[in-house]
Amino acid sequence: MSANGHGNGNMRLTLDVWRQKNAQDPGRFVRYQVDANEHMSFLEMLDVLNQDLIAKGEEPVAFDNDCREGICGMCGFLINGSPHGPVHGGTVCQLHMRHFKDGDALTLEPWRAKAFPVIKDLVVNRSALDRIIQAGGFISTRTGSAPEANSILVPKPAADRAMEAAACIGCGACVAACPNAAAALFTGAKITHLGSLPQGEPERVERAIGMVQQNTIEGFGHCTLMGECEAVCPAHVPLEVIPQMNKDYFRAMLRKRDPKATAGGA
Amino acid sequence: MIIDAKTAKIPAGPIEHKWTEHKAHMKLVNPANKRKYTVIVVGTGLAGGAAAASLGELGYNVLNFCFQDSPRRAHSIAAQGGINAAKNYQNDGDSVYRLFYDTIKGGDFRAREANVHRLAEVSVNIIDQCAAQGVPFGREYGGTLANRSFGGAQVSRTFYARGQTGQQLLLGAYQALERQVAAGTVKMFARHEMLDVVLIDGRARGVVVRNLETGAIQSFIGDAVVLATGGYGNVFYLSTNAKGSNATAIWRAYKKGAFFANPCYTQIHPTCIPKSGDYQSKLTLMSESLRNDGRVWVPKKKGDTRPPHQIPEDERDYYLERVYPSFGNLAPRDVSSRQAKYRCDEGLGVGPGGLGVYLDFADAIKRLGKKVISERYGNLFEMYERITGEDPYTVPMRIYPAVHYTMGGLWVDYNLMSNVPGLFVGGEANFSDHGANRLGASALMQGLGDGYFVLPLTVGDYIASGGIAKADTNHAAFKDAERAAREKLDRLLSTNGTRTVDSFWKELGTIMWDECGMARNKESLERALTKIPALREEYWRNVKVLGSGAELNPELEKANRVGDFFELAELLCWDALQRNESCGGHFRTEYQTPDGEAQRNDSEYAYVAAWGYKGDEQAPELNKEPLVYENIQLATRSYK
Numbered sequence: 001m002s003a004n005g006h007g008n009g010n011m012r013l014t015l016d017v018w019r020q021k022n023a024q025d026p027g028r029f030v031r032y033q034v035d036a037n038e039h040m041s042f043l044e045m046l047d048v049l050n051q052d053l054i055a056k057g058e059e060p061v062a063f064d065n066d067c068r069e070g071i072c073g074m075c076g077f078l079i080n081g082s083p084h085g086p087v088h089g090g091t092v093c094q095l096h097m098r099h100f101k102d103g104d105a106l107t108l109e110p111w112r113a114k115a116f117p118v119i120k121d122l123v124v125n126r127s128a129l130d131r132i133i134q135a136g137g138f139i140s141t142r143t144g145s146a147p148e149a150n151s152i153l154v155p156k157p158a159a160d161r162a163m164e165a166a167a168c169i170g171c172g173a174c175v176a177a178c179p180n181a182a183a184a185l186f187t188g189a190k191i192t193h194l195g196s197l198p199q200g201e202p203e204r205v206e207r208a209i210g211m212v213q214q215n216t217i218e219g220f221g222h223c224t225l226m227g228e229c230e231a232v233c234p235a236h237v238p239l240e241v242i243p244q245m246n247k248d249y250f251r252a253m254l255r256k257r258d259p260k261a262t263a264g265g266a
Numbered sequence: 267m268i269i270d271a272k273t274a275k276i277p278a279g280p281i282e283h284k285w286t287e288h289k290a291h292m293k294l295v296n297p298a299n300k301r302k303y304t305v306i307v308v309g310t311g312l313a314g315g316a317a318a319a320s321l322g323e324l325g326y327n328v329l330n331f332c333f334q335d336s337p338r339r340a341h342s343i344a345a346q347g348g349i350n351a352a353k354n355y356q357n358d359g360d361s362v363y364r365l366f367y368d369t370i371k372g373g374d375f376r377a378r379e380a381n382v383h384r385l386a387e388v389s390v391n392i393i394d395q396c397a398a399q400g401v402p403f404g405r406e407y408g409g410t411l412a413n414r415s416f417g418g419a420q421v422s423r424t425f426y427a428r429g430q431t432g433q434q435l436l437l438g439a440y441q442a443l444e445r446q447v448a449a450g451t452v453k454m455f456a457r458h459e460m461l462d463v464v465l466i467d468g469r470a471r472g473v474v475v476r477n478l479e480t481g482a483i484q485s486f487i488g489d490a491v492v493l494a495t496g497g498y499g500n501v502f503y504l505s506t507n508a509k510g511s512n513a514t515a516i517w518r519a520y521k522k523g524a525f526f527a528n529p530c531y532t533q534i535h536p537t538c539i540p541k542s543g544d545y546q547s548k549l550t551l552m553s554e555s556l557r558n559d560g561r562v563w564v565p566k567k568k569g570d571t572r573p574p575h576q577i578p579e580d581e582r583d584y585y586l587e588r589v590y591p592s593f594g595n596l597a598p599r600d601v602s603s604r605q606a607k608y609r610c611d612e613g614l615g616v617g618p619g620g621l622g623v624y625l626d627f628a629d630a631i632k633r634l635g636k637k638v639i640s641e642r643y644g645n646l647f648e649m650y651e652r653i654t655g656e657d658p659y660t661v662p663m664r665i666y667p668a669v670h671y672t673m674g675g676l677w678v679d680y681n682l683m684s685n686v687p688g689l690f691v692g693g694e695a696n697f698s699d700h701g702a703n704r705l706g707a708s709a710l711m712q713g714l715g716d717g718y719f720v721l722p723l724t725v726g727d728y729i730a731s732g733g734i735a736k737a738d739t740n741h742a743a744f745k746d747a748e749r750a751a752r753e754k755l756d757r758l759l760s761t762n763g764t765r766t767v768d769s770f771w772k773e774l775g776t777i778m779w780d781e782c783g784m785a786r787n788k789e790s791l792e793r794a795l796t797k798i799p800a801l802r803e804e805y806w807r808n809v810k811v812l813g814s815g816a817e818l819n820p821e822l823e824k825a826n827r828v829g830d831f832f833e834l835a836e837l838l839c840w841d842a843l844q845r846n847e848s849c850g851g852h853f854r855t856e857y858q859t860p861d862g863e864a865q866r867n868d869s870e871y872a873y874v875a876a877w878g879y880k881g882d883e884q885a886p887e888l889n890k891e892p893l894v895y896e897n898i899q900l901a902t903r904s905y906k
Contacts, residue, residue, distance in 0.1 A: 022817060039542045041653075047547055047768070054766045054821070059812050062820055064335060066508040068548045070649065071433055072339045094652050119479055120818045127456065130336050134448040138441035139400045143320040143718045144391070146398035150355065153409030163402035163427060166434060170338055194400050 009038035011102035018109040038098035062121040070094040073169030077122040078109045083173035083232045091234045113181035115219040126172050128218040136210030137190040139199050158196050165192040167235040174229035180221030185229035187211050188241035208248035269891035275679040276380045281897050285384040293730035300325035303729050304488035308460045310337030313693025314494030315439035316717025322446035333459040338440045341508040345432025346553035348424035349710040351389040360421040362386045372418045373701020374850035375900050381698045388719040389711050399438040403427050416706040417554050418598035424707045429646045460515045461751035463522050464743050470689035474747045481816040485739040490688045490725050497672035497694040501831045503775020505669035506551040512827035513834050516676050516695050524684040525677035525876035527697035530842035533851045534784050535670030536602035540622045549668040554706040557595045559630035562586050564614040564623050574662050593905040600703040600851045603667035607784050617664045626662035673700040677876040681724035692716035702850025755815050758825045763808030767825045770805050782839050787855040791843040802832035847871045868900050
């Protein structure tokens with residue numbers, strides 16, 4: 001039985017939520033009390049808070065979300081400093097309240113990174129990640145020009161490795177967890193996904209250079225392999241994609257400096 | 267009015283040659299001129315993203331809009347199980363014809379033959395295209411592509427990327443799209459929501475959108491408009507759709523004259539995680555692929571409260587295997603959902619409220635080992651455990667049907683153009699390929715088929731046919747549409763009533779589920795048609811939306827969408843009421859066989875119901891497109 005008499009999975013929480021009207025507003029924490037129960041998801045708990053706020057005539061807390069199945073990558077904020085909350089390996093929409101208890105005090109704030117400016121409350125602008133993809137995160141294939149799918153064999157281990165990296169949902173938790181606000185796990189995931197497949201080979205050099213350099217342009221930090229990103233990644237993208245990215249990038253830069261190396265092949 | 271084959275632009279000739287012949291006679295735009303034409307694409311899912319990328323690649327100037335913060339978020343991403351294609355890699359007798367036949371039959375003989383055949387034809391190109399883009403499909407050890415089977419088919423033709431096929435296909439389209447953004451052919455407008463389509467001289471010439479970040483309402487003009495904005499399942503409030511999935515784009519297009527076809531064809535998916543409380547915001551699907559290895563059962567005895575592992579084998583009813591011996595647990599979605607409902611109605615349901623059935627993997631784990639099951643479904647099992655706190659490796663999953671997909675949508679001709687010239691509709695937003703019930707792994711196929719292989723050609727044909735006058739966004743039609751959109755938002759903000767948007771939406775959803783859900787009848791539909799207008803009237807009088815229109819305001823976005831759901835809900839019930847038969851996902855309790863299967867009435871209802879808007883106070887007009895089957899014999903759909 002908990003402190004104030006709830007014992008059937010109900011709980012009362014104290015939330016310190018970051019409220020910021022727009023990019024110009026300096027922002028501040030505002031304290032709220034909310035009643036929840038253990039069957040709710042974290043976002044359903046925030047829905048309850050918002051319904052209460054609207055009833056009281058206060059503006060609801062803005063937070064991004066869409067699929068609420070952990071796959072679209074739209075949701076995400078820090079709970080007590082941890083991206084997507086204390087239970088790692090999933091998004092905040094898949095975090096359930098049974099992991100919390102009556103009387104808990106939680107601090108909610110948006111992703112903190114220079115490359116992710118706050119739009120409002122817990123909502124940030126992550127378009128920098130789209131621009132990293134634009135810088136080479138694709139295989140150039142004209143619609144209709146593709147060869148018969150089974151004409152290019154892909155060994156199962158390579159396909160599995162590609163899939164493991166391709167699982168990235170683009171939520172930005174890796175950036176939020178990183179002390180340097182680096183997007184290395186995100187970038188490395190795409191470089192590893194496409195580089196593991198024979199179809200991705202022709203553009204491997206340009207891809208690595210383009211995507212890595214776009215990170216700097218966007219204002220993401222440099223990776224120092226702390227591993228915080230892997231720990232919070234809801235899609236279980238492994239840290240090894242980062243050394244793979246570095247390897248592809250260094251090799252690409254060397255080839256670019258020495259055109260003969262490209263001609264000679266490896 | 268009767269919509270004949272000529273109006274529907276169905277090419278003449280044998281079905282296997284229709285698409286080839288049609289393509290061969292399309293008008294073309296000179297490559298150097300393409301950049302002078304602007305195509306507006308709304309939506310960035312499989313259909314919209316693939317169309318925008320392909321049109322950009324062809325050289326058109328493409329403007330692409332989505333309400334999410336990035337095109338990669340579109341709800342196609344949540345599709346789990348797979349994508350069908352008639353590759354016959356398994357040598358199990360598959361063919362284009364068989365995929366065509368299965369899709370027509372699965373749709374309970376309510377889809378247009380020519381479109382479905384084309385879909386089956388391009389299905390093989392889709393797999394080639396996606397493999398070339400680097401989609402990490404499941405593979406055999408020899409390096410070839412792997413397949414799994416899916417509901418409603420007796421061949422193994424489904425390609426997959428773990429339980430995240432939709433995600434991987436969407437990321438393939440998204441990457442192709444971003445490549446075109448970098449190339450400058452596509453201009454991407456994320457966090458922009460379409461509020462209206464604008465017609466000039468009877469042609470679709472542009473859109474009015476709201477920048478969701480700043481609240482600014484802007485107009486964009488083009489030579490053609492493509493809507494690929496998904497389905498309307500959220501009219502039920504609780505569904506497996508994303509929270510933001512909405513019908514506003516297609517609904518406003520309907521109100522500008524586009525026909526809305528077969529709105530009553532809604533799919534209730536059998537394998538979703540049951541609802542757990544009133545605060546529930548959405549339902550989560552467990553992929554149909556689980557039925558490959560999971561066995562569905564309920565206790566034979568009413569009110570059996572023993573935990574599942576204590577219920578002996580002979581006290582369990584594996585009802586799908588019993589009722590449908592040849593398809594068993596792989597019976598199609600509508601059929602499986604209905605059987606689950608019957609069991610729960612009989613008081614045999616399990617879990618809270620008796621609204622659930624078991625999906626049990628114990629036999630499969632015994633047969634194949636935990637490792638194989640985890641390779642096949644690991645991420646789904648993890649998701650289930652995350653939500654319910656139960657481990658499906660040791661305790662059977664509890665599942666219950668939920669609204670998942672809408673087969674109805676804007677009416678389109680063979681070119682995927684609506685009856686409004688220049689207004690094209692792709693993917694779930696159109697009505698075209700799935701008839702009254704969609705088979706598993708066919709939504710991804712249709713989205714990409716429309717987006718990669720149909721729209722880029724048919725939009726070009728339309729533009730090359732000429733007659734599009736010069737105009738700009740100062741035209742009165744744009745100004746009027748902007749004003750109307752702004753007035754609607756202002757009204758929502760100034761009503762200042764006492765109820766939240768969610769409270770109305772939930773009430774609407776309850777009406778829809780109770781009166782027009784898995785089963786409907788004349789009485790329930792008439793009740794719904796009394797309740798919905800009353801609730802809608804209260805909505806516009808008593809809703810409470812805070813904040814302003816000049817900023818990011820998610821409540822206002824939602825209020826605007828829910829306003830349209832009220833109107834769509836009414837049309838959906840109208841359509842269900844006029845269709846005096848049962849077919850696929852539309853089950854009228856008055857029309858059923860003695861053993862509870864859907865009873866079609868082909869002599870009176872083998873048509874597409876294409877509704878035309880006649881004004882807010884007027885009844886909509888029913889236009890009929892008779893479904894002519896030249897290649898398939900109409901038959902009673904049996905999975906026994």
